[in-house]
Each structure stands twice: as C-alpha cells, then as structure tokens.
Amino acid sequence: MKVYVFGIGGTGSRVMRAMTMLLASGVECKADAIVPIIVDPDAAGGDVERAATLMRHYGEIRSKLDFSSKKQNRFFRTEIMETMPNFRLPLSNTEDCRFDEYMDLSGMSKENKALARLLFSQKNLDSDMKIGFKGNPNVGSVVLNQFEDSIHFQNFANDFTAQDKIFIISSIFGGTGASGFPLLLKTLRTSNNIANPNLVNNAHIGAITVLPYFQVQQDDESSIDSATFVSKAKSALSYYLRSISQNNTIDDLYYVGDDTRTTYENVEGGAEQKNNAHFVELISALALIDFANSQNPNPERSNAEYLQTVHKEFGIEKDSNEITFVELGQKSKKQLRKPMTQFLLFAKYLDEYRDFMSQPWVVDRKFDDNFFDSDFISTLKTVQSEYIGWLAEMAGQQRAFTPFNLHRDPNRVFDLVKGNSPRGVFFDKNFKFFDNRLNGTRGESKSGEKEQQFAELFYLATEKLVKDKLNID
Amino acid sequence: MNIIFSWIYGWFISIFGEDLDYHLFGYECQGDEFVLGDRCLYTPIGLVALGVAILFFVLYYYIVNSAKLNRWWHWVIVMLLVGIVNFFVGHAWTVAELPNMGGCLTVYVGDCWLFGLANAIVSALFFIIISFAGKWGSSQCKHTPF
Numbered sequence: 001m002k003v004y005v006f007g008i009g010g011t012g013s014r015v016m017r018a019m020t021m022l023l024a025s026g027v028e029c030k031a032d033a034i035v036p037i038i039v040d041p042d043a044a045g046g047d048v049e050r051a052a053t054l055m056r057h058y059g060e061i062r063s064k065l066d067f068s069s070k071k072q073n074r075f076f077r078t079e080i081m082e083t084m085p086n087f088r089l090p091l092s093n094t095e096d097c098r099f100d101e102y103m104d105l106s107g108m109s110k111e112n113k114a115l116a117r118l119l120f121s122q123k124n125l126d127s128d129m130k131i132g133f134k135g136n137p138n139v140g141s142v143v144l145n146q147f148e149d150s151i152h153f154q155n156f157a158n159d160f161t162a163q164d165k166i167f168i169i170s171s172i173f174g175g176t177g178a179s180g181f182p183l184l185l186k187t188l189r190t191s192n193n194i195a196n197p198n199l200v201n202n203a204h205i206g207a208i209t210v211l212p213y214f215q216v217q218q219d220d221e222s223s224i225d226s227a228t229f230v231s232k233a234k235s236a237l238s239y240y241l242r243s244i245s246q247n248n249t250i251d252d253l254y255y256v257g258d259d260t261r262t263t264y265e266n267v268e269g270g271a272e273q274k275n276n277a278h279f280v281e282l283i284s285a286l287a288l289i290d291f292a293n294s295q296n297p298n299p300e301r302s303n304a305e306y307l308q309t310v311h312k313e314f315g316i317e318k319d320s321n322e323i324t325f326v327e328l329g330q331k332s333k334k335q336l337r338k339p340m341t342q343f344l345l346f347a348k349y350l351d352e353y354r355d356f357m358s359q360p361w362v363v364d365r366k367f368d369d370n371f372f373d374s375d376f377i378s379t380l381k382t383v384q385s386e387y388i389g390w391l392a393e394m395a396g397q398q399r400a401f402t403p404f405n406l407h408r409d410p411n412r413v414f415d416l417v418k419g420n421s422p423r424g425v426f427f428d429k430n431f432k433f434f435d436n437r438l439n440g441t442r443g444e445s446k447s448g449e450k451e452q453q454f455a456e457l458f459y460l461a462t463e464k465l466v467k468d469k470l471n472i473d
Numbered sequence: 474m475n476i477i478f479s480w481i482y483g484w485f486i487s488i489f490g491e492d493l494d495y496h497l498f499g500y501e502c503q504g505d506e507f508v509l510g511d512r513c514l515y516t517p518i519g520l521v522a523l524g525v526a527i528l529f530f531v532l533y534y535y536i537v538n539s540a541k542l543n544r545w546w547h548w549v550i551v552m553l554l555v556g557i558v559n560f561f562v563g564h565a566w567t568v569a570e571l572p573n574m575g576g577c578l579t580v581y582v583g584d585c586w587l588f589g590l591a592n593a594i595v596s597a598l599f600f601i602i603i604s605f606a607g608k609w610g611s612s613q614c615k616h617t618p619f
Contacts, residue, residue: 359540363616428540428613435540440612 001163002081003031003292004156006089006184008039009176011210011284012169013051014275016087018285020054021390024383025343026074026459027335031165031292033079037156038088039180041143046274052086057383064376064451071452073459075343083159084152091146099139100125141179147187148194157194160203167291168207169284172236173229181207182243189249204251204296208287209240211257213280217265233257248307251298254287255313256280260321262398276393279323279401283314286332324403324418337403338472341417342462344391344404345434347384348416349458350377352408353431361438365446365453376451414469422469433469437461475499478519481598485591492578493567493588502575518566522559522592526599529555534604534611545618548604555600556593563592 007016016036023029036055040048062076084090100106105116105125116125124139147153168184170177187194189201212229244250258280290312297310318327325337356362371377388406395402404416413430414422428436441464443457466472479498486494499513533542533551567585574580608615 358544358616360543360613360615427537432539432541436613439540 011171206252502577559596564589
C-alpha cells in the first residue's frame, strides 16, 4: 500500500521534513511506501529545497538496504518514492509572471476586469507568482485550480491502485495551503478527467490542517501579516466545515495548532524562507503515520448516507513550554521514544566518536577506510547531522520539544533522554559500552552487503543499548 | 607430565644453573652422590604457572571482556602480570627448597631469582599459547593481540 502525500506550501514541506526524520529513525509506518508530492509555486523556497534534498538522501541510503522479511533493521524502512522531479508537482505559468499576467487581466472584457479588480487588490494583481501566494488564499485558489491539467498529476492518477491512500498536508493560515487543500480535495473526489477516476474519487483520503503555530515579525512592506492568521484560520475553518466536513468529502481530518507561538523573520518566499523545525510539524508527521496505519472509515463511498468524517486532534498530557517524552501521551511516547533515541545514538556514534577501527565489529566485517569514506556513509552522516540539527531547532522554539540532552560530552553519552537516568554499572562506559554492544551483536550475515550489515548491526545494538542503559523498549 | 615440564624448564637451565635444575628434577644428595628421587618440583611449579596463565586468560577474555581494554598493549600488560606473579612464585618456591638441597648442590638465592625469571617466561609462553587458542570465543577481545 502506498500513501500519496500532498504537501502544500511551506508547512507541507516542513512536515515532510519531519516525516522523513521519523521514518529514518524507524517509527513504525504500515505503508509500504510514501510518495511525497510537494505543491508549492515557490520552487526556490528554502523549506521546499531542504525537504526535497533530505528525502533524496533518504532514498539514496535506502537504496543500499534490504528490507526483506528476515531483516530486523527499521532505520529507513519505509520507502520514500520520488515520482516527480524533486518531489514537486510543477505548476504551469507561475514562473516569471505576475498574477495579473497569469489571469491575462489585460485581455479580459471590461466587465470581467472590473470583477477581477473587485476580488483582488492591486497588490494581489502585482504579486510575483514564483514565490507563492504570500498569505493570499484568494490568489492561490485561482492559480492552483490547474491540477487536472498537469501531466504529473495525471501520472499520479495513472499509478494509483485500489489499496493506495492519499494524505494532504496544509496550513490554514497562509496562502498556498489554505487555498490548495480544498481545491485539491475537490479535484480528487470529483474529477473525471484523470486516469482511474473511480479509484481516485473513492480513495481513502485524509488531511491535516495546521492551525496557526507561529507568527512573523511585523513588516509594513511585507504581504504577510501574522495579525491576520487567526481571522483567516477562522474563516477557512468555517468554509471547511461547510464544504468538507459536513459533506464528508474527506475520511480522516486532523487538526493541530498551538497558541504559544515563536516569532519568525518575515520572509515572503524564496531561499530565505527556511523556518526552524517545530513540534507541531512533528505532530503533523505523526498524523500522517496514524493515517497510514488506520482503516478507512468509509470503505463504500457510493452510499452517501453512511459516510462519516473522522476528526482527530492532538494533545499533550501536561501543558508545558518544554515538552519532553514525559509530557507526551502514552501512545505518542511509545511511538517516538525508542526509535528517536536509537537513531540519535547512532548519529552521535558516527559524529562524535573516532576510535573504533580496531574493534571486532569493524574487523570481523571488514569495514575498512574505503567503506567509511563511501558515499553511503557520507550521505548517512549528512542525514544524521540534519536529524540532530532538526532536534536542536525544535528545542529552540517558544514551545520547545526538547526530549534529549543534545550535548557532545563523551563522558555522558547515555545521559541523553531527559527524565531518564542511565542505569547499570558496566565495566565499559560511554562509547566503549556502545562498542561492547556492537561487538556482541550477531546481526546480519557477514557475507551480505556491507551497507546492510552496517545498518542492521547499529539497529540491533542501539536497540539493546536503549533497553540496557535507558530501560526503553 | 614430569617429562613435559622438565623439558620446558630445561630450555632455561643456562639461566638458573644446573644444580638447581638437578634439585627441581628430583635428584637428592646422599653424601656426595646424586640419587634420583620421585619428587620432581618442575611439575607443581609448572602447573601453578599454567593455572595462573589460565586464570588471567579467563579473566581478560571472558570475565572483563572489555571493549575498552582490547588493544594489543592491554594484552601485553596482562601477560606481564602473569609473568610477575609467576616470577615471585618461582623465586619463593625455590628459596623455600634451599634447606632441602643437601651439600652436594651449590645453589644461591641469586639462582632462585633467576629461576623466578625462567618461570615468568614459561608462564608468559603458556599465556600466549592459551590466548591464541581460546580468544575466538571472546566478543570484545577476539582480535587481541592481533
């Protein structure tokens, strides 16, 4: 089963980044593959580029690994498929073009021109399409009404099978996401001009609508004003209620937001729009995983009378501006704590420790300098460094997700998970204890591919480490 | 067993001298004559050397079995410890035998120190052989010393 994930706008890309981190760490996802499709006219957007690069690296690492039934490694287990160039659904006529040119305002009749000027401000009409809709859903709703015409969208529909699912990620308080979500949903549910219309129209579709969770600095020159976020969200919610929830056009609808908000720099778009990671994005990625693991509440869409939309929200056990695993509910804690800790240990070992070349786990499996200098290790280290950076970004937010002590002290390697003291008295300590567990792990047959042996070995060793030292299983 | 241990210690007679070798092999003085008795001391001393080597082998490879202590120089230190223990065992054992040697053998305390040295070398050899034969089952030190 594949889950096609449409990530609309900057929030869509940031949630995809969080999703990639969770899948890299091995959070359980029952889908065989995730197919990310980024919908964002801002091709040069920092968030888009960062998410796409990360997902490409994920794919490069995963291509060297084997996940047949006997393998135990869960790092990078779920496939992330690149079916579109740079994971992006290209939007036509949005490059080097202003909104009035896009609509061909000058070619309109006098009456239509007057109507357009009624609906769109001069600032709207002058706006540059290549950096997105800058918080203007009225602009987005025009430009994004072109999914059916896209060859890549047609390819998606063509590849779609009866088992596949669709998930849409969007924010409700901006421009691209707020306008793109209802349009995309409408296309998916009603369009007959695509391949496999029956399969796509009746597919199990879920979405997450991200309510305001950050604000931007006030800038009179900018089109983005965070004072309007809440009012925009309210009117969009009211629209979603009428046109989505009450019609049951969607099967599962998730809501997430936060009233404690970090203030970001006011950037309208382009490479500079690269917001730090936020807990809300991680939770949105969890919503995607929850959706992938869930049953369709409406297996028979033909009978409208019995259709229902399942609404879900996320909450934490205890309100705190510093969220650790302790503040999470039992289900989220169980889902996240073990894999995230394992992957962080794996990352720390490769990043902070050097003295392992004579250890039996290296010698026995002939992991030589060539292997440690290979593209596989280099890409893996890049992803792991991103992972640590991603955790640090979340820890720096106004409402911080800070479950780990992100220090580099070689004498406190296992003093890692907040609220969880390392236990046990062992002769080997810190990274030597890590070596001890690597040496004592049987893992993959020594005749297999080195990359596979390496990943399997680290997965099994970190699994033992978190159990022995941190009592996490 | 007497023959095996006597043969091994026999390699080092030039170090600790023939007279001490005679006594340890089991010769006794009866007047000015040597008589071969049945008390060969090479076997108990050799068995102690072997036992100490096995004890340190088990401790290093299977009890401590540490990823921190699996470099070649850690192993050399353990081998030296085995040698030091047996150096003193060999010396103490032969010093204790001095009153029993009779007038036909000329053995000095210095010879006892030299026998201690020979015993240290023998025990180190035992440790080397046992290490190479039995290291493969150790998870942390299977490639130690190399």
